[in-house]
Amino acid sequence: MNTTLPKAYDPKNVEDKLSKIWKEKGLFKAQVDEKKQPYTIVIPPPNITGVLHMGHGLNNTLQDMLVRYHRMKGECVNWVAGTDHGGIATQNVIEKKLAKEQHLSRHDLGREKFVSTVWDWYKECGNAIYNQFQKMGWALDQSNIRFTMDETRAKAVFACFKNWWDKGYIYRGKRLINWCVRCSTALSDIEVEHSEHAGKLWHLLYKGENGQDIIIATTRPETIFADAAIAVNPDDERYKDMVGKKVQIPLTDRFIPIIADEAVEKDFGTGALKITPAHDATDYEVGKRHNLETRVVISSAGKMINTPEKYIGMDRDLCRKETVKDLDAAGLLVKEEKYNNAVSTCYRCGQPIEPYLSEQWFVKMDKLAAAALDAVQKEEVKLVPSNWKAPLENWFKNMQDWCISRQIWWGHRIPVWYCPHCSAKGLTFAKDKQGKEYLSKVSFEEGAEPIISYEQPVCPKCGCKETLQDPDVLDTWFSSSLWPISVFGWPEQTKDLNYFYPTSILVTGYEIIYLWVARMIMTGIDFTGKVPFKTVLLNGIVRDKSGQKMSKSKGNVVDPLDLTAKYGADAVRFSLLSQAITGKDIPYGEDSIIGARNFCNKVYNAARFILMNVAEGTQITPLQKEYKNLEDRWIISRYNQAIKRTTKEIENYNMAAAVDTLYRFLWGDFCDWYIELAKPRFNTEENALVSSILINILYGTLKALHPVMPFITEEIANGLKPYLKDTKEFLLLESYPVCDNSRIDDEAEKQMELLQGVISAVRTVRSQFNVPPASKIKVFIAPKDKQEELVLTKEQNFIQLLAKIDNLEINPNAQKPAQSATAVFAGTAIYIPLEGLIDFAKEQARLQKELGIVINGINNRTRMLENKNFLERAPKAQVENARQELAQMQAKKAEIETAIKDLA
């Protein structure tokens, strides 16, 4: 008996205490157990760009729920922990930090120092993240935390690169790539975001050498200096005779030819298109077809080069304004119209992308994609929800080669080396701010012969030891794509790899399906012959309350650490899971967490109350095979129903439904009814009996809830354990409850429904006529049939208790006393004498309203039952159901009518 527990649940101490114990006991440590079935999840490794946000909160809580559930089902669970170095994103964070705190650029530090600064940051930020894992109660195996840049992962990256190089998948080539001027690096196609912006379309006049001028439309006048031709559609009658002639580029003295190409649409703009191969992807293709010059006029820094003197060094945006101004002055600007142009932006910094001609490393995708496509089509990888299947297939079908080189410093350096003697022709050197010479650029076309090596090699040709590594690093997604195998030590055929791979499920956000999920499928199949996961569960984005994406600049970010500190990790978890519908975004506001916090408190107080009332020294026994009391049979039945439904919903990944089921059972059935009914029994010889039911059901519910709210359930379970036999040290080591169908008791549930209905009806009347809760009343009940009479009579006590009735008379022939209100539940009339309290007009209105509803229902059923087609074609049970409802409603109608008549 414990009466000293505080009234409100305080999560803070409990959570700190438990997470520490779990860690000390190594509860989440994964170990191969051949006797068991493996259940593996690899965490989507969070970038080390800062602390975790609500998106991580949702994503990891979903995984934790699955992990704990499967662990309790007896599987050998391994939830692999780790973080991602996060290439550009992390570099940007550190660069900003350096600029802000020390007014330094990465170039001021130099490459080596900069990289070591990021490593220092990794230790700091990584620890903060691991700490958050623990705070949230995520059952990650933290005894072995992986990082995408640690040695094992680096070796995997190299093994992959080498393998693909040997297979001829990796090549270097000059291409028009997506260049972020701000991040000064190449990006892959899917790292570019598209949006529409209000812009302008300028019509420019190009003077013909023979006086035949041509007008073109462009959104990028600053690129005219890179024009190599004007193209028209071959079928365009307007320009047919001009093809082959030359026109002059405005503001220059250069002449370019007019060519015909299918890529030009007759109906757009003027039907004539300027071709700028070095600064536009379509133009690049046209240029290749027509063997045009690729003149570059915008540098990697976004400044103008190779233009007339005046514009050299100008920023691209300024140059646009100046060009337009000068064109106008020269009378060559024909028209300026408003136009919504598509702007491509960097997914990391949001700045406009510049198509940029440069040499980059690529991976050939055809074979890799074909195998992955096949796996997805055959549903060897199943997407949940499935509406992402088609887009993913489509992506595999139309995939471009993957640009894997990035011109940044933080990441896996490309494992390609050059000899300064043998490859010197292809190498460009530069000096850093410290005056140190470094390899800044490599050009294959000029004959650089690479050496693929993990560590610095000796030149196999000349024996030179001062070989130089390619300056670029790999796309951060390169290492991420290997995650499901690299975490287990691939390319080594480790015991873990053999046992835990393929993983069971991947839980991630739909926004990285192409960036990450698709690529893991490709590498997984390519290197192991097996898909990396059988199921991909896609979670939505956690948005703010009004559905906006959370972002620092909008100031609408909700910090999980704040919420956890304020309401507890369990409440944060519960609120997220209770809204987790597969693939759907969650509008997240603080009120949802308050509800969750209240639920925690409810569970806690239920337990507190039970413990306060168990008689000293009571030995709680397992549930008996049978119980006589209706409420006992009922709660056990409800419990098993809840477990059945919860399990089903978890298996189908409907976490919100699973959580809702347990919430309603615990609050709506267990607390609102069963505990209320148990109260008077504590003082009787039934104390041991009712206590054992309460404690057993509560303990079972705690087990069922444990994957949702690990802390509070563990804490309460610890309080119950002294009364229970054969409990495990931690709930995680218990078995997840299983529904016992033999305990489902339809009769008890039906009888209970009757009693609840009668009690509610009485309460409604009391409330309507403002009968103070303290004043006990007298009630007459006229049961509709013998069966109901029996049930009601048997359970008289509890009707009296919950409806606060002093004197209850159950009698089929009961007459309505004068000055009384009437309530009807399914044909059973309830009379409540209310001398002096009753308001006849109000009562009349109330009864009339109820009568209206019943008549509606009767009409409806009557229509159905008069319909031959319904009788013939509807399932029998359906027809029978309608009949019963009709009968009930008719009885109810009669009772209400009588009541109204008596009132007059």
Add this chain to the structure above:
RNA sequence: GCCCAGUUGGCGCAGUGGUAGCGCGUUCCCUUGACAUGGGAAAGGUCACAGGUUCAAAUCCUGUACUGGGCACCA
């Protein structure tokens, strides 16, 4: 332009063939033996619109509108 979601009480959302539920909010009553982070009760919805299938449609089909998203194009 193509494709995919969504549209349900004031707000946020469940519900996939038998005329609707939850949480929050609102109104009223209540410190009754755990919990006011609580208890009891009430008000509030013709389930976006138009057709169709069916005995029966919020639920299935077709179309429309609006919102969000993906892909392609974008001079």
